[in-house]
Amino acid sequence: MSPSRPPPGDRVYNLSAGPSTLPAEVLMEARDDLWSVMGSGIGVLGHSHRGEVYDGILEQTIRDWREVGGIPEEYECLFIQGGATLQMAMIPMNFLGAGGSIADYFDTGRWARDSIAEARTVGRVHVACSSANDRYARVPEESERVYTPGASYLHYCENNTVFGTHVDRPQAPPGVPIVCDASSSIFSRSLDVRQFDMIYGGAQKNLGPSGCAFVIIKRSFLDRARRDLPSMLRYDIHAQHESRYNTPNTFAVYLMGKVFRWIQSIGGLPGVHALNLAKAKVLYGYLDRSELFRPTVVNRRDRSLVNVTFRTASPETDARFCREAELAGLSGLRGHPENGGMRASMYNAFPLEGAQRLVEFMAAFEASALGRRSTRVTPWVAARPVRRS
Numbered sequence: 070m071s072p073s074r075p076p077p078g079d080r081v082y083n084l085s086a087g088p089s090t091l092p093a094e095v096l097m098e099a100r101d102d103l104w105s106v107m108g109s110g111i112g113v114l115g116h117s118h119r120g121e122v123y124d125g126i127l128e129q130t131i132r133d134w135r136e137v138g139g140i141p142e143e144y145e146c147l148f149i150q151g152g153a154t155l156q157m158a159m160i161p162m163n164f165l166g167a168g169g170s171i172a173d174y175f176d177t178g179r180w181a182r183d184s185i186a187e188a189r190t191v192g193r194v195h196v197a198c199s200s201a202n203d204r205y206a207r208v209p210e211e212s213e214r215v216y217t218p219g220a221s222y223l224h225y226c227e228n229n230t231v232f233g234t235h236v237d238r239p240q241a242p243p244g245v246p247i248v249c250d251a252s253s254s255i256f257s258r259s260l261d262v263r264q265f266d267m268i269y270g271g272a273q274k275n276l277g278p279s280g281c282a283f284v285i286i287k288r289s290f291l292d293r294a295r296r297d298l299p300s301m302l303r304y305d306i307h308a309q310h311e312s313r314y315n316t317p318n319t320f321a322v323y324l325m326g327k328v329f330r331w332i333q334s335i336g337g338l339p340g341v342h343a344l345n346l347a348k349a350k351v352l353y354g355y356l357d358r359s360e361l362f363r364p365t366v367v368n369r370r371d372r373s374l375v376n377v378t379f380r381t382a383s384p385e386t387d388a389r390f391c392r393e394a395e396l397a398g399l400s401g402l403r404g405h406p407e408n409g410g411m412r413a414s415m416y417n418a419f420p421l422e423g424a425q426r427l428v429e430f431m432a433a434f435e436a437s438a439l440g441r442r443s444t445r446v447t448p449w450v451a452a453r454p455v456r457r458s
């Protein structure tokens with residue numbers, strides 16, 4: 070399998086923030102398996118979640134998940150419907166409770182803020198740090214963070230998808246469990262699972278279809294979860310029933326299994342990390358030199374590896390850029406409404422050629438906007454039919 074195959078003929082480069090690009094090889098295999106999976110004569114969508122074929126799919130998927138992520142046995146690997154947003158509610162419901170306990174949260178962006186709002190419907194929240202006053206264009210430094218010793222847990226969002234920032238694992242006080250929203254960063258770089266009590270996220274960026282959350286949770290943390298909740302909101306029930314207490318999203322589990330194997334085929338997490346670094350270098354490298362576009366995250370340490378946010382000095386130019394990029398086969402660049410400008414989301418399956426193509430297009434756009442002569446003509450552009458919307 071190739072980590073950097075350009076999109077075949079009728080496809081465009083998909084830079085959306087999620088759902089987003091999935092490996093071409095995986096999609097091709099899934100196309101066949103929709104018709105008949107494992108020679109069963111029944112497509113993957115038609116198999117019972119309690120039948121032998123799905124047993125095999127689930128078992129293999131979990132095995133590959135553990136292998137790719139180096140996930141030790143003392144962690145449960147769960148799939149739960151409702152995406153990352155339901156997790157934002159389940160976490161405080163299970164681990165915060167209505168009593169005197171308190172949870173620490175980092176306020177570093179849109180999804181971190183949503184997590185705080187959800188937790189506040191359940192119990193007491195302490196905002197350990199916030200970059201809201203800087204419009205989330207930076208990550209508060211360790212020295213700005215005020216932790217609560219003995220907190221029920223510390224929650225943070227590793228990659229702020231909307232604002233394009235990355236947060237390193239925080240230095241929580243000893244004994245405080247760390248819960249990480251890794252929706253847009255899961256398996257995009259090397260990972261030491263043992264440093265976390267729980268890692269969760271929506272699958273739709275790096276792993277598979279939307280609507281399904283992946284949850285990696287330490288058993289000793291899970292054991293603290295409340296039991297007086299409705300069944301579908303209880304982590305212990307999902308664990309006991311192997312993520313099939315009710316009819317699960319079997320297709321999402323199947324597809325994530327394929328993506329885990331794809332990751333293995335390109336060198337595991339070190340391979341993926343190297344590829345993501347290469348893409349990020351191409352785009353940030355250009356942005357740091359550009360006279361038209363500027364990155365919205367100035368501090369290099371804070372920059373996301375996979376969501377690169379940038380803008381020009383004028384919203385009209387931004388809009389024109391997005392329109393023209395779309396016509397040139399570079400789709401999904403419009404920034405999130407809360408941040409404006411542009412956002413290039415280059416998740417694991419986005420090819421290096423796509424990043425190079427984007428930068429070539431940006432350079433040509435810049436030359437034309439600044440009245441300079443473009444110095445490069447890309448054969449790919451010349452050969453490619455222009456898409457009309």
Ligand code: PMP
Nearest residue numbers: 152153154180230250252253271
């Ligand atoms: N957390 C992060 C970091 C996200 O990027 C998103 C979605 N963009 C969410 C949570 C919400 O995920 P979902 O739509 O799966 O509920």
